[in-house]
Amino acid sequence: MSDGLQTSRRAPAPLSREAVRAWRNAVFLIFALSGLAVATWLSRNPAIRDLLHASTAQMGWVVFGIAAGSIVGLTLSSHVLAVAGPRATILGCLLVLSGGLVFAGVGASVLTSMVWVIVGLAVFGAANGMLDVSMNVEGAANERALGRTVMPLFHASFSIGTMAGAGLGGLAERLHVPVLAHTAVIAGVLVLGALVAVPRLQPHPDAPAEPAEDADGHGVSGWRSRLAIWRDSRTVFIGLIVLGMAFAEGSANDWLALAMVDGHGVSNATGAFVFGVFVTAMTVGRIVGVTVLDRFGRVPVLRATAGLAAVGLTLLIVAPAPWLAVVGVVLWGLGASLGFPVGMSAAADDPATAAARVSAVATIGYCAFLVGPPLIGFVGEHVGLLRALLLVLVLVALAGLTSGAGREPGRTGRTPATPAD
Known part of the structure; x- marks a missing residue:
């Protein structure tokens, strides 16, 4: 071991039941804030397009700004977490996220500059990508402290945040609220939420008492070790679980409504x-x-x-009547609901490698969100959207086949030292 290593840090003291529950509630809030931020921008996309007088192709570059920023944030997240720690990282991400949102709003409303909007959204995307990894690492640590499954509820909180953001965005459109005013108010909510939630986060009780890394990145948490996670087969297989289910979720977000209209002849409403x-x-x-x-x-x-997602997709694709297709959609939604959150829990099973593994798995999952929808659109242009969804069916089957990678280590021993409801 290098002489430059610092003294090993002490493991944190056991947490009280009240502290664990306050921590859990703070993580709920952080997930909801992330969903609120994402849906706020997406809900105002039509207004942004009008302000910029942008074509569909130009709006594609706007989306690319978020995507590129997200990949950068995901890639750097484990390194930032190792250096700054979860509290500082989450606080910084929420503050930068709010700043990027306002910056993009200024770019669209005041400067009417496509370049500045893309820059603002790249910053927004980078902060949100890093926040995604950080809050999942935090959620997994809280889940272990609670001694029972809670990660899917954190992701449900994200969904509720997106629903709130979409609803507020629709209301802002109806009331003709300017984009800059809307984004500024939401940014204020993000900052306030960060100040409420972050102080309630706790040191991870099961964090290993590992040595700090030296200037060359050596030590248990060195950057070389974090990058080496990508060579671990379990990381890759967990990533495939998340990839399949993220592809299923992202494809529905972008194409389901249109597939129902074009494939089953229903109205836009x-x-x-x-x-x-x-x-x-x-x-x-x-x-x-x-x-x-x-x-x-x-x-x-x-x-x-x-299996549920596969049956639901099959029903949607081959159903002779719209009502049967809707039954398929219900099964598809139920089936796709747990892959991403369970994959995040599985990636964070080992506290010593949680940040690096969650970062790697989330990056694989985000590839599905970013590449999947355009791929479905390209194939759908040639064979129809319903048939194009067969690609989703293939990846869902792959997720099912690799599910064994998500197995809990010593599941029967998961009992909380201090039970928390």
């Missing part, structure tokens, strides 16, 4: 309603999933939900 059915099924699946996961374990539940 009905297509939007069916998408709402999918989102509701996802949220219900995440809420109910905590009980099911604690009773049966990750692997059987992941396999069962992959």
